[in-house]
Amino acid sequence: MPVPQYVAPLLRRSDEPNPFDRARSTRLRVLVDQPLVTGPVDGKDAYRGYPFIGSGSTGYPDAPAVLRSYLCHPALEVLRVTDELRDAGDVVLGEPGLNDTLSFERKTATGGAYSGINYYRQAVDEAAELTCKYRIDAADAHAGVVLYRIGNELETDLTVTDRQWLLAERSRPHGEHLANLVSPDEALALIGLYLRWHHHPVIIGGELVVWRPASMCRSIAYTAMPSFERWNQAGRAWHDNTAGGDLTLERLNQTLLTRVARAFQFRDSIFALSATMTDDEPEEMLCELDSLLYSLVSAFDVTARTVDRIFRLGSKPQRIGWQNTDWQPKLEPTAKDLYDCTAAGTEMQRVFEVLRWLRNSVHNEALNLTRDERQFYVTLDADTQDKLRAFLRSGHADWTATNLGIRVQPPGGATVGKWLEGTGRYSVTVRRTGAPRPTDPLDGQLTIDVRRLINKLFPATLQWLDSIMTLAPLHLVPGYRPALDNPSRVNLPWRFSDTTGHPYASSTASPNSHSGTVIPRREGPRATQLEPPA
Numbered sequence: 001m002p003v004p005q006y007v008a009p010l011l012r013r014s015d016e017p018n019p020f021d022r023a024r025s026t027r028l029r030v031l032v033d034q035p036l037v038t039g040p041v042d043g044k045d046a047y048r049g050y051p052f053i054g055s056g057s058t059g060y061p062d063a064p065a066v067l068r069s070y071l072c073h074p075a076l077e078v079l080r081v082t083d084e085l086r087d088a089g090d091v092v093l094g095e096p097g098l099n100d101t102l103s104f105e106r107k108t109a110t111g112g113a114y115s116g117i118n119y120y121r122q123a124v125d126e127a128a129e130l131t132c133k134y135r136i137d138a139a140d141a142h143a144g145v146v147l148y149r150i151g152n153e154l155e156t157d158l159t160v161t162d163r164q165w166l167l168a169e170r171s172r173p174h175g176e177h178l179a180n181l182v183s184p185d186e187a188l189a190l191i192g193l194y195l196r197w198h199h200h201p202v203i204i205g206g207e208l209v210v211w212r213p214a215s216m217c218r219s220i221a222y223t224a225m226p227s228f229e230r231w232n233q234a235g236r237a238w239h240d241n242t243a244g245g246d247l248t249l250e251r252l253n254q255t256l257l258t259r260v261a262r263a264f265q266f267r268d269s270i271f272a273l274s275a276t277m278t279d280d281e282p283e284e285m286l287c288e289l290d291s292l293l294y295s296l297v298s299a300f301d302v303t304a305r306t307v308d309r310i311f312r313l314g315s316k317p318q319r320i321g322w323q324n325t326d327w328q329p330k331l332e333p334t335a336k337d338l339y340d341c342t343a344a345g346t347e348m349q350r351v352f353e354v355l356r357w358l359r360n361s362v363h364n365e366a367l368n369l370t371r372d373e374r375q376f377y378v379t380l381d382a383d384t385q386d387k388l389r390a391f392l393r394s395g396h397a398d399w400t401a402t403n404l405g406i407r408v409q410p411p412g413g414a415t416v417g418k419w420l421e422g423t424g425r426y427s428v429t430v431r432r433t434g435a436p437r438p439t440d441p442l443d444g445q446l447t448i449d450v451r452r453l454i455n456k457l458f459p460a461t462l463q464w465l466d467s468i469m470t471l472a473p474l475h476l477v478p479g480y481r482p483a484l485d486n487p488s489r490v491n492l493p494w495r496f497s498d499t500t501g502h503p504y505a506s507s508t509a510s511p512n513s514h515s516g517t518v519i520p521r522r523e524g525p526r527a528t529q530l531e532p533p534a
Helices: 063-070 120-134 138-153 164-171 184-197 213-224 228-237 249-274 281-310 336-342 347-364 382-393 450-471
Strands: 028-032 076-081 090-096 101-108 111-118 158-160 202-204 208-210 368-372 375-379 406-409 414-420 425-431 445-448 495-497 502-504
Touching: 028 138, 028 184, 063 184, 076 138, 101 120, 111 120, 111 138, 120 138, 120 164, 138 158, 138 164, 158 184, 184 249, 213 249, 228 249, 228 281, 228 450, 249 281, 249 450, 281 347, 281 368, 281 375, 281 450, 336 347, 336 450, 347 382, 347 450, 368 406, 382 445, 445 450
Parallel strands: 028 076, 028 158, 076 090, 368 425
Antiparallel strands: 090 101, 101 111, 202 208, 368 375, 375 445, 406 445, 414 425, 495 502
């Protein structure tokens, strides 16, 4: 079940506050591409209903439909490229000027504002190149190029488009001007993060519904692991009050759900804090990272204890663990598929190993920070660096330094120390001007970009936790019945957007057909509180 990955929001000018700064009240500025402005809306007609209460949603809205339901939220400053000025935020293109500019008009709450795109001839030439490169319509190429340039001119935090060719251009060399371009899925991820960070988590399903943070995280954790309900029902069927020194199956299940729910909360805090990193925020971010590492490793540990309980192996709790080469082989006679999935050298073990190394490093030495090229990176103790270096040299597919967010600072050279206020530490930056690069690209100090690391490990952890719950047979559970292997889970035939509390269309489920709908203006949030599912 995919989890949307976070991207860093484009920072505004230094004289404008960062929208993730909770000390100031700033709305998230979002520019929406014209094809995304109209269409089906989550919570209306075929898509009416809330995904986390008994009735559920009757349709399967895709990401643009969910996005359109958010555009009326007062925490967002929404700009739309349209054909005529109707509502505040509408942007209409003018005619090219003689001074190599393309003017556009934007309707504001108090009237209108005029602006323009400079070097319009460059935009026309770029559109012609992209027309040939991607074999697309010339008008489509022109609209996409103008869109991202309008976003840059208006200094938007997000410019949302579903033009796949334009999103592909973000990876081109010197593509920094495309940094604020995001897909609808990525926009939902950042908008959801922004709303939760500013204590405005809501569900929009016809009306805004206030969602308590604790209930939200538990619901998200429950939905992000579809196979959890197998264990949940097994724990209710087996009242194992004499657990032999360990928790009952039902309590182990609740512990797992709580660990994952808290991990979602810690992950949100890390991404929100890393968007600003001012004052005491670097130290706060490290505290959240500590907690996230403990929660994810603990979730793996709890699944091992649960498997031991289900298979009635009777192992001592301290001897149970996926890393234990004496315990894990005991699974082979009962659950060969689970044994093969979690054996040494598997992808699951790689995810677990990297998490354990990082978690164990916290036992000995507090995580630290360094700053290089105006970016913060987490430093690691020497022992953890050696393990990661050996791991990267093994050349496992998709386990590269880039994917893990690992940056190598070359050895030697000059060091510059700068005191970081509020952290009680120095930032050290290494420079080797003119010096030859080491033969070994991993020779030097390994530092980590936390956001990239989490984008790699967090979705993988959820995937393998769910796989473990799927592959663990339940026939040894007292009170077993075939229904335990495929329990009913209402409202979950879609892929889940963990960041918004909304469903969006899966690759196997076709959304219901629905005619275009103009987004209605809604009243303020009603005081409805949602509880997590049982």
